[in-house]
Amino acid sequence: MNKNEKQKTGRKGSYELRIKPHFSYIGKLIKKGYKEKDIAKALGVCESTWYKCKAEHSEFSEFIIKCRTEPVKEIEAAMFDSARGFTKKVKKAIKVKNVEYSDGKKASEKEEVIFYEDELYFPPNPMSAKFLLLNWAKNSKGIPKYANDPQTIKLREKELELKEKSQEDWE
Structure with missing residues (x-):
């Protein structure tokens, strides 16, 4: 120690x-x-x-x-x-009734549950798309390509230019 x-x-x-x-x-x-x-x-x-x-x-x-x-x-x-929208396989159940007849009369009745797969389509969600575009899509300088207000992009670009210029002045 x-x-x-x-x-x-x-x-x-x-x-x-x-x-x-x-x-x-x-x-x-x-x-x-x-x-x-x-x-x-x-x-x-x-x-x-x-x-x-x-x-x-x-x-x-x-x-x-x-x-x-x-x-x-x-x-x-x-x-x-x-x-983007997607498809998904979903397990579903359906109740089936089996009726047996004998001499034209109902002899027995059985119910059973049968499971099967169905493919469902979920359409694109515009709010998810908008969120991803606003947060993921950026240009090479890291400035968002999309914004709710186009002026915001211009202001961010101007801000970046000023920051780069002020760093050059310090060097």
């Missing part, structure tokens, strides 16, 4: 006792969409302690970001499909 390093003594903190041992549980809850304050409550950790631990322990904050990455990708893919 180096002279400058201090050995920690005393009892372990909330991070070591209540958060770190439960990383897998925390990860599952984050992927299911639980809010961080609800996860903290479930672990018996005060919300302020949770955020303090996130600020002090980079491994913890990075873990939370990593856990959110997969669901965000799934949402983006679903929104992309929604913007």
Whole structure:
């Protein structure tokens, strides 16, 4: 151990006792969409302690970001499909009644449920398309190609030009 390093003594903190041992549980809850304050409550950790631990322990904050990455990708893919329209196979059920006759009279009646697959078409969702165009479509300088107000694009381009010019002036 180096002279400058201090050995920690005393009892372990909330991070070591209540958060770190439960990383897998925390990860599952984050992927299911639980809010961080609800996860903290479930672990018996005060919300302020949770955020303090996130600020002090980079491994913890990075873990939370990593856990959110997969669901965000799934949402983006679903929104992309929604913007373009898609077909999906859906399992459906239908009740069928079988009636048997004997000598012209009803002898027995049986009902059964039969499952089958149907393919449904979901047309493009204009709101999803608009959202993706406003947020994903950017030119080579990172300025959006589309905006609710065309003047916004011109203002952003002018702003970028001024920033580039001010950086040149400093050099």
